[in-house]
Amino acid sequence: MRKYGKGLRDMKKWATPYFTLIDNILTQHGLPRELKYLAVIESGLRYNAISWTGAVGPWAFMPAAGRQYGLTVTNGYDERLDYYKSTHAAARMLTDLYSKYQDWLLVIAAYNCGAGNVDKAIKRSSSRDFWKLQYYLPTESMNHVKKFISTHYVFEGEGGITTVTKEETKELLLNKATALNEEELKNSTTHKITGRFHSAVILKYIEMEPASFNKYNPGFDDSISLNGTYELRLPVAQMNRFIAKRYEILDESIQRILDPSGRH
Numbered sequence: 001m002r003k004y005g006k007g008l009r010d011m012k013k014w015a016t017p018y019f020t021l022i023d024n025i026l027t028q029h030g031l032p033r034e035l036k037y038l039a040v041i042e043s044g045l046r047y048n049a050i051s052w053t054g055a056v057g058p059w060a061f062m063p064a065a066g067r068q069y070g071l072t073v074t075n076g077y078d079e080r081l082d083y084y085k086s087t088h089a090a091a092r093m094l095t096d097l098y099s100k101y102q103d104w105l106l107v108i109a110a111y112n113c114g115a116g117n118v119d120k121a122i123k124r125s126s127s128r129d130f131w132k133l134q135y136y137l138p139t140e141s142m143n144h145v146k147k148f149i150s151t152h153y154v155f156e157g158e159g160g161i162t163t164v165t166k167e168e169t170k171e172l173l174l175n176k177a178t179a180l181n182e183e184e185l186k187n188s189t190t191h192k193i194t195g196r197f198h199s200a201v202i203l204k205y206i207e208m209e210p211a212s213f214n215k216y217n218p219g220f221d222d223s224i225s226l227n228g229t230y231e232l233r234l235p236v237a238q239m240n241r242f243i244a245k246r247y248e249i250l251d252e253s254i255q256r257i258l259d260p261s262g263r264h
Helices: 005-014 015-030 032-042 063-068 083-101 103-111 115-125 132-134 139-156 166-175 182-186 199-206 211-216 220-227 235-258
Strands: 188-194 229-235
Touching: 005 139, 015 032, 015 083, 015 235, 032 083, 032 103, 032 139, 032 220, 063 083, 063 220, 083 103, 083 115, 103 115, 103 132, 115 132, 115 199, 132 139, 188 235, 199 211, 211 229, 220 229, 229 235
Parallel strands: none
Antiparallel strands: 188 229
């Protein structure tokens, strides 16, 4: 953060179009938008970046991995340089890695050094906790994860579900919980929802204060971003409004996620 913080903060001024494109694609794949910071540390968002290992493009694909995830890589034509196509390819790769590890820190490590090296580190350390197995990873990959975490903090001002281990994710969401009293439980109801709902849009339609909504639904945005489903709890009157408008709420939520600037 000391070494690259200024450059990253300057990036905020010019990177918005790139981040909007990447956010859009990651959302389509059901991935946390914060994974865009992986492209920041891989290439500085430069389409023509080339690493010393021969990885090319904003997502630093090696030729074999690029082809594996649907990119055309020939002497005369290289889709690793294409922001749109390479981001879709990266999203497919990140989805596969998350299906394997269920842990974003291990995903970031595997994206850098390959799943084989992460599997070896897990076996040698007898742990799936990044902070315990990190010393069995290649040094570059160990530091790569920490660069990702630092970049997330520079841009977001805090950590999130992509900067903690699987176990820490559970604690992160649990620690946001505030117990409801007996009266609040009695006068509320639950409804299982699926899809990329956004709390700010829900609040707009059901006319509820953010603090109250968060009390009933701790860690809502992080949890639904991670899992795609959520057991929504609301007072009965607000739940009736939500159910009546749920399709409009979902549509507007997706638009908000795709275009956080609010221009939609």
